């Protein structure tokens with residue numbers, strides 16, 4: 001049994017469009033800036049899986065100075081990291097994610113995100129928890145300068 005933790009934060013840019021969060025697209029007045037699609041949920045999950053495997057972090061596997069990953073779909077990165085966990089003989093026990101965001105409202109999108117993450121981690125939706133909190137208007141998240149996510153993953157032997 002192995003446990004891992006991951007955290008990621010990305011800044012907003014004043015470009016309307018869609019936020020990529022948990023592998024789904026959420027329409028919003030701003031988008032997240034990053035080298036890839038800036039999906040903080042999947043990045044936190046990737047780092048939690050890599051942490052559980054003691055395999056470094058997302059930047060070590062997918063460097064942000066490598067043009068291959070410019071605009072990358074984080075779902076593809078997540079699938080690749082999950083492949084390492086499978087090769088090592090693990091399956092998902094459960095994953096728990098907290099999204100820190102003043103806006104947009106996340107709750108309506110939670111079922112779709114859980115479904116997508118369950119697909120990526122070859123698990124049942126009952127093994128995947130995603131929830132959100134504001135920071136009560138405090139700090140950079142409260143000022144809506146960006147948002148973040150934290151994930152904890154438990155891996156079990158197959």
Ligand SMILES: Nc1ccn([C@@H]2O[C@H](COP(=O)(O)O)[C@@H](O)[C@H]2O)c(=O)n1
Pocket residue numbers: 100101102103104105106107108131132133134135136
């Ligand atoms: N971006 C967000 C933040 C929160 N929620 C939901 O609202 C509830 C209350 O949030 P507090 O920060 O005031 O505790 C929270 O439990 C979430 O269900 C949300 O949907 N989107």
Ligand SMILES: C[C@@]1(CO)OP(=O)(O)OP(=O)(O)OC[C@H]1O
Pocket residue numbers: 008009034035036037038039043058059060062063064065069070071072
């Ligand atoms: C995913 C990578 C690679 O495109 O870029 P970003 O989208 O900037 O994301 P970050 O969370 O900083 O993780 C590492 C990167 O190397």
